[in-house]
Amino acid sequence: MPILPEIEAARPQLETIFRDLHAHPEIGFQEQRTAGIVADKLREWGFDEVHEGVAKTGVVGILKGRGPGNRRVGLRADMDALPIQETSGLDYASQNSGRMHACGHDGHTTMLLGAAKYLAASRNFDGTAVFIFQPAEEGLGGARGMIAEGLFKRFPVDEVYGMHNQPDGRPNRATICKGPAMAGASFFDITVTGKGSHAAMPQQSRDALVVAAALVGQFQTILGRNLPALERGVLSVTQIHAGSAYNVVPETAALAGTIRFFTPEARDLMQTRMREICAGFATGFGVQIDVEFREIFDVLLNDAALSDEWMAAAADVVGTDGVTDDVQPFTGSEDFADMLQVVPGAYGNLGHAGTVPLHNPGFVLDPEILPVGASIYARLVERRLPLEAA
Structure with missing residues (x-):
């Protein structure tokens, strides 16, 4: 199964959202504009609940499937930018001086929105999908802030998944490290x-x-x-x-x-x-x-069984040859680890054509990744909450 057709059809809209977010980056706990766009889109697409202001600027969307199941799957994307002056030369480069999406969180947010649009239209799952748009990942404690404000008590999930872009010049290569994956x-x-x-x-x-x-x-x-x-x-x-x-x-x-x-x-x-x-x-x-x-x-700990589920969803989109868990732990850090301390889940990486490293003023996220990541998120919900089991 390649990119989901409905998500492929939404590619122009996703790229428009991505370019807009990239041009208007906001650093941690200041993502008011970004959060507003996210909340407006979720409401426009018919989400059952949209909650704003979780840990200042976080957004949580609740979407119920067509089946009556009580299992709940969480999907998370980060929204914040970095205090970096952009030098990419893109025609949609940052318009906010000294602020840049140099880690691709604009792409992460767009991918999760792509999955949200598709699943809201199809509701082809049995249970509830919880969409978590997190502020302040870049060392400012956004995940801990959301958890402290009762994220998983107010919006409980049985498992939670995240994803990061990887500018390794290997498009559509999905990788995950089981167990201790990030420092x-x-x-x-x-x-x-x-x-x-x-x-x-x-x-x-x-x-x-x-x-x-x-x-x-x-x-x-x-x-x-x-x-x-x-x-x-x-x-x-x-x-x-x-x-x-x-x-x-x-x-x-x-x-x-x-x-x-x-x-x-x-x-x-x-x-x-x-x-x-x-x-x-x-x-x-x-x-x-x-x-x-x-x-x-915290150390990011990927649940072994749920890592397999992440890989299976990715393989549906990029093919089995494009998925591997034969990767080493990474000494970079990611505050999705805090969520995995509370709820089991998995966090993988998706390669794209860019090769300028993350946190570099010339970093460019290849927009071809957007429908791919959106499709993986969507398949995670459909696989983990299969409608036929209702």
Whole structure:
């Protein structure tokens, strides 16, 4: 079964929606325009219920099938953009300065809307489909916000599915990793407080910048000398800030960055060793070092059986040769993981012709992916809530 004919017929409308969303990106918890478009479309297509303002800008649509079954399947798409200045050169490039859909969430939203339009017209399923349009995926806690506001208590589901575009130059290749599929993530902030001085007399200082620079290198020994060789982990210092003049040894220096992990044990080990190294440097250099960790993403755990269901739905659209679970876990993070901590489900990737990486100012999502992803979402509902079982 290729792209569903009804979704193929809706391709021009889906591309119009996609281009509009791409041209008007909104960052996390500010997706008022995007959420309004989503809610209006769901109402236009005859959804049974449309709920707005879930975690500020989230939207949930409820669609009942033709059968009276009580099983419920959730489908989720993210809506937020990134604080990036677009350089793609597209004729529908961002009109909002410093904002860009550099991760393809505009495409994810459009794909889920495509499935919504098709299923609302056919209702060819037995039970209820719950469409979740989530705000603030990019590290701002949108999934946790929706869950905290009772997402799965107000709109319970038996299982939930998500999907991400993959700019790998391999169109219509659907991949999924069973079990731990994407890393958990902590962000860290470290402040070194020493003693400032004139730069011509550094002996009078306790140089916070020298300490901060040394910490960057020492942190990397954690991966090579503390983390077990077969345990995956990433530790990246991504910011260092210190000083404001050419002739002043700065009194303070700040470091920030992220760690990525696939087990709580790896997370705890990296955090513990970072604290211990900082404590040792504080003693050795006579400075104060404050360390703060923030838990941002859980490890994304794909249910094995439901991963098979995601693959089966994808195979209906792209063919069995276009589907594989022979992929490695990914050290990037995704807050759909928080939903999978509450409800079992699966999260896969769909390749497209673009090759510029995600989060790059020149990223371009190939719109050919839109009806493909929409069809996979639709087939998930039809497969998991088969009408013939009514």
